[in-house]
Amino acid sequence: MNSLLSEKPAILGGDPAIPGGPPEWPFPDIAINRVLQQAQQTGAWGRYHGPCAKQLQQKLAELHQTEQVILCSSGTVAVELALRGLGIGPDDEVILAAYDFEGNFKNIVTVGATPVMIDVDPQNFNLNLNLLEQAITDSTKGILVSHLHGGLVSMQRLTRIAHERGIPVIEDACQVPGAVIEGQIAGSWGDISILSFGGSKLLTAGRGGAILTRSPQIAQRIRLYSHRGNEAYPLTELQAGLLLPQLETLDTQNQIRQKHVDILLTQLGDDSGLISFRNQQLSSQSVSTPGYYKLGFLYQPSHFSGLTRDLFCQAMQAEGIAVYPGFRALHAIHSRRRFRQTTELPVATECDRNLVVLHHPVLLTGASHMAAIAGAVFRIAQHADRILSLSASDQL
Numbered sequence: 001m002n003s004l005l006s007e008k009p010a011i012l013g014g015d016p017a018i019p020g021g022p023p024e025w026p027f028p029d030i031a032i033n034r035v036l037q038q039a040q041q042t043g044a045w046g047r048y049h050g051p052c053a054k055q056l057q058q059k060l061a062e063l064h065q066t067e068q069v070i071l072c073s074s075g076t077v078a079v080e081l082a083l084r085g086l087g088i089g090p091d092d093e094v095i096l097a098a099y100d101f102e103g104n105f106k107n108i109v110t111v112g113a114t115p116v117m118i119d120v121d122p123q124n125f126n127l128n129l130n131l132l133e134q135a136i137t138d139s140t141k142g143i144l145v146s147h148l149h150g151g152l153v154s155m156q157r158l159t160r161i162a163h164e165r166g167i168p169v170i171e172d173a174c175q176v177p178g179a180v181i182e183g184q185i186a187g188s189w190g191d192i193s194i195l196s197f198g199g200s201k202l203l204t205a206g207r208g209g210a211i212l213t214r215s216p217q218i219a220q221r222i223r224l225y226s227h228r229g230n231e232a233y234p235l236t237e238l239q240a241g242l243l244l245p246q247l248e249t250l251d252t253q254n255q256i257r258q259k260h261v262d263i264l265l266t267q268l269g270d271d272s273g274l275i276s277f278r279n280q281q282l283s284s285q286s287v288s289t290p291g292y293y294k295l296g297f298l299y300q301p302s303h304f305s306g307l308t309r310d311l312f313c314q315a316m317q318a319e320g321i322a323v324y325p326g327f328r329a330l331h332a333i334h335s336r337r338r339f340r341q342t343t344e345l346p347v348a349t350e351c352d353r354n355l356v357v358l359h360h361p362v363l364l365t366g367a368s369h370m371a372a373i374a375g376a377v378f379r380i381a382q383h384a385d386r387i388l389s390l391s392a393s394d395q396l
């Protein structure tokens with residue numbers, strides 16, 4: 001037997017796999033210190049307008065080959081503004097995956113439209129394009145698509161289906177800045193695309209978001225809606241300044257994350273009890289590289305002697321590893337009266353019960369940590385019986 005496997009998991013009193021615990025995000029960065037110092041020296045931090053916001057708009061526009069960039073206070077607000085920019089309101093339907101960020105559902109309801117849920121793909125747990133066409137009706141005024149947990153949706157195929165029918169696409173790229181989908185950067189595929197600069201995100205200003213579009217009409221409608229005699233949802237000059245140096249390192253960091261995900265998946269192998277994401281439906285004619293805000297897995301309790309997902313996550317956290325249950329499925333937490341569904345949602349239900357996510361900061365640390373994570377999973381599987389029995393008698 002592998003000597004590693006005979007050691008106890010941390011939840012049973014063994015040494016944690018990563019004794020320092022999950023790294024704090026964002027990492028310390030000299031470039032960020034410089035921005036803060038400069039803001040203080042020039043007084044820019046106290047101004048409504050300055051050069052950083054303009055520069056950020058230009059850089060994001062270049063990066064996403066788009067003309068119109070509207071900076072705003074969060075990704076959540078950006079999604080609402082996108083829906084408003086498309087003129088979506090009462091009597092309209094917007095299609096989204098039943099397993100998606102909850103704010104996306106709420107925003108559709110906020111503008112008065114009806115969310116129409118379709119199930120997620122069993123391979124990558126994102127919107128299932130095989131179910132898209134049958135969900136479209138005359139009332140469909142938008143398709144809201146997110147790329148989540150290491151999965152990517154084929155935007156070639158999605159935009160073909162949508163545009164043949166004249167339906168605009170809102171691409172939520174909040175979790176995948178800098179990712180490439182079928183040869184083109186994420187956030188450049190939608191008629192409107194969304195970025196988030198929230199505190200935990202890959203690009204962070206603590207809070208913030210952006211809306212990208214090539215349509216001057218859509219951008220104008222959003223600007224008119226946002227103006228209340230003053231901008232109602234602005235990103236600050238200081239936030240913009242903090243984001244600029246991060247754009248410079250995004251590609252390198254994405255490559256490191258990808259390398260470490262590859263190492264981790266190799267270490268885990270095919271029989272770890274964690275089913276990983278497979279982006280098999282993407283066109284093989286061109287390059288795709290996912291983003292990793294959270295790396296998702298479908299947890300298989302049967303591989304862990306029936307250990308619940310929550311206990312598995314607790315055991316991983318005891319190892320110093322930031323693994324958590326994924327978010328809830330939208331149909332599982334919202335009243336049936338508030339949405340429409342065209343098929344059953346078995347895969348989203350499975351995600352609701354058993355998706356687990358690894359938070360990204362550890363993916364920028366050493367490769368040895370990937371081995372430590374895999375080792376922790378194996379140890380927990382091997383000692384799952386004991387963890388279960390101690391938990392049952394309240395001794396954990």
Ligand SMILES: *Cc1c(COP(=O)(O)O)cnc(C)c1O
Nearest residue numbers: 074075076101146174175196198
């Ligand atoms: C974080 C996130 C958002 C919202 O962004 P905030 O800036 O936190 O409001 C929207 N969609 C997805 C997929 C996200 O991960």
